[in-house]
Amino acid sequence: MVRAALLQMCSSDMPEENLATARDMIARAVTEGAEFVLTPEVTNCLSTSRTHQRAVLHLEDDDPTLAGLRDAAARHGIWLSIGSIGVKTEDADGRFANRQFLISPTGEISARYDKIHMFDVEVTPEETYRESDGYRPGTQAVVADAGFAKIGMTICYDVRFPALHRRLAKGGAEILTAPAAFSHVTGAAHWHSLLRARAIETGCFVLAAAQTGVHPTSRGARRQTYGHSLAVAPWGEVLADAGTEVGNTYVDLDLEAVKKARKRVPSLSHDREFDGP
Numbered sequence: 001m002v003r004a005a006l007l008q009m010c011s012s013d014m015p016e017e018n019l020a021t022a023r024d025m026i027a028r029a030v031t032e033g034a035e036f037v038l039t040p041e042v043t044n045c046l047s048t049s050r051t052h053q054r055a056v057l058h059l060e061d062d063d064p065t066l067a068g069l070r071d072a073a074a075r076h077g078i079w080l081s082i083g084s085i086g087v088k089t090e091d092a093d094g095r096f097a098n099r100q101f102l103i104s105p106t107g108e109i110s111a112r113y114d115k116i117h118m119f120d121v122e123v124t125p126e127e128t129y130r131e132s133d134g135y136r137p138g139t140q141a142v143v144a145d146a147g148f149a150k151i152g153m154t155i156c157y158d159v160r161f162p163a164l165h166r167r168l169a170k171g172g173a174e175i176l177t178a179p180a181a182f183s184h185v186t187g188a189a190h191w192h193s194l195l196r197a198r199a200i201e202t203g204c205f206v207l208a209a210a211q212t213g214v215h216p217t218s219r220g221a222r223r224q225t226y227g228h229s230l231a232v233a234p235w236g237e238v239l240a241d242a243g244t245e246v247g248n249t250y251v252d253l254d255l256e257a258v259k260k261a262r263k264r265v266p267s268l269s270h271d272r273e274f275d276g277p
Contacts (some may be wrong), residue, residue: 004036005029006209006229006249008242011040013047014214015056019068020032026069029078029248032148036253038059038209039069040229041156041179042098044085046211049220050134057096059088066101074107079146082157083179083209084115086135092271095136099202100153100179102144110146113153114138117161123185131157143171149255151202156180162201169202169268174258178227186235187226192238200236203262205253212244232260247250 011018022039024183028038044065047053060066061147067084073080080103086096098115116139118132119152141164158164159178166177176198182191199206212227216263229242242249262268 001184002035002253003208004038004251004253005031005032005034006207006231006240006242006251007037007039008212008227008229008246008249009040009043010213010215010246011043011211013045013056013218013220015044015065016126018044019065023068023072026072026078026080026245027249029250030078032248032250034250035078037078037160038083038177038179038207039081039267040083040209040211041181042086042211043083045217045251046181046223047217048223052219053086053096053134057086060099061079063087064237068105070109070219071104073103073105075106077118078178079103079105079148081151081177081179081209083177086155089136093136093223096134097138098131098135098155100177102146102153102157103149109154111142111151112142113142114171115155115158116141116164116239117157119157123183127185128168129182136275141171143168143173149174149253152176154178156182162198165198165202165204166268169204173202173204174255175205175253179210180208181211182226183240184224184226187214187228191226191228192230195230195232196236198237199232199234201250201267203234203258203265203268205234205258207234210242212242212246220239234258
């Protein structure tokens, strides 16, 4: 049995503030027995301003949020999934990476994953996103070994692409991470259904630490996210739902549930080739 803590945050666009908040929440999670702690997407900076992001984001090697959270993982001796942080890249077009990190109990980076699917949508005429304008998509699916389980890494909009999750499960994943800063509009309509479907299809635990609320900003438009950090079991039942308040949500994971679900419905081994359309 492994105790996981999902950190539900309302990140601002100031990385130093968000780091302090995350470190406090991690310390609190450890006092509650958490061995695996997960933060949401864009833990370091939730901003709609590319100009502001260019001013406050860093390359991975110089990023103070990454350094601070690695230190926290080492100090507390826990596995830490940094849901994602925005980092600068050396790309010629200047776009950032939306990058997730799995940090070991010694503070080492065990794995990193760049979000593959970019959120380029028009939810409503007033709520339009072009994530690919500021972030370049990743190209590599990642399964990481955390010792207690194999972790398949995804981020937010990835949840709408079942093929990625099936590939991760077939690659050995027993837990799928789905950190998010989900739109409050699409969240109300789709969040629970999507996460439960990905768990059912793969026989994996799905752990989704989320951003919530109306986010403080020093520059650019304010953004509202859905919250409801969720833990879903391999059979599809919701084990924990954080609602909309900032805070920690805890769930105890019995990895035997993965084997049991896959034995009952072994769909991962039932693929067939077919023609058309």
